[in-house]
Amino acid sequence: MEILNVGLEKNSYDIIIGENYAKDFPKYIKEIYSGKKLFVITDSNVNEIYKNIYEKMFGGFDYTVYVLKAGEKNKHIRIMPEIYSAMVEAGVKRKDLVVAFGGGVVGDIAGFAAASFLRGISFIQIPTTIVSQVDSSVGGKVGVDLPEGKNLIGAFHQPKLVLIDNYFLNTLTNRYFYDGFAEIVKYGCIYDKKFFDRLVEIVEKIGVSQDDENYIKKLREHLMKYVNELVYRSCEIKKEVVEKDEKESNLRMILNFGHTIGHAIEQFTNYEKYSHGEAISAGMVDITKIGEKKGLTKKDEFLKIEKLLKALNLPTEIEYPKDKISEIMKRDKKSTSDGINFVILKEIGEVEIRKIGEKEIFE
């Protein structure tokens, strides 16, 4: 079991990373919570698979499980009143605890419900996907989408605890297993060249050609041997960034590498065609090519990123109409009246924030 502490003074919390330890969750929850009532928010997919182990995960607590419809499309402001009503009906009070059990969508919605219900109650994260383990469950960004844009409504509300168990990854489809690796590649690109190289080394170690018909399956089995190491270092980087800049005044923006274009692609395709990781995979390659074209990025860095992402079964090229994507980016939270704060790769391991106009970016 590995433990990381996110040091944010009175908002500090532990991230516990382990394997197959759901039976110990009640013990860890009791360390940060002396009450009895838990309001667990999950989604229909996760609920179907894990409802038979709730007793193991939450035994000894008085828990109510609220099930959301699965999918990014449902991370919408319109679902909030129903959740608040269910919380009232379950008798949730200020001192009670919300549990986010699922992927990034569940974590964002449950965290936002906790941040806003009764002016804010505590919550913990139990992330079940790689994206949510390495990114969204850590750092306290919670929120929902508006028709006009992703995450336009939200808050910074830190969890009291993050319980990461790689046991939950076994039931992900291959698509959603690889999806999470886009965020892991991101950490190497923005912060740690050694970590990027380590990931390349791990992927290359498999020694199976990408043309092999069992490549996807074999690579997944191979990556599972290293997943805790990769999740640990990713969470450690995120923790270091968040500790320095909790509310995204400056440094935290680097976590948005590939996300401005990626979010716009997700929105343009109505959150149906590409998963989050797929969209930001193409977004990272695109912004790196753009950086090179503008003389801001070291030559040919995009080739290394592209090669790694391709080996991880992620798309590196998505066609989109630039005018439409520019329009969507203009409404992004990172947009200001004089341009958008893009995260530009200088070289792998180092990025900078540059304000560039939403049209100028594609020139």
Ligand code: GLY
């Ligand atoms: N996912 C970006 C952040 O947490 O700041």
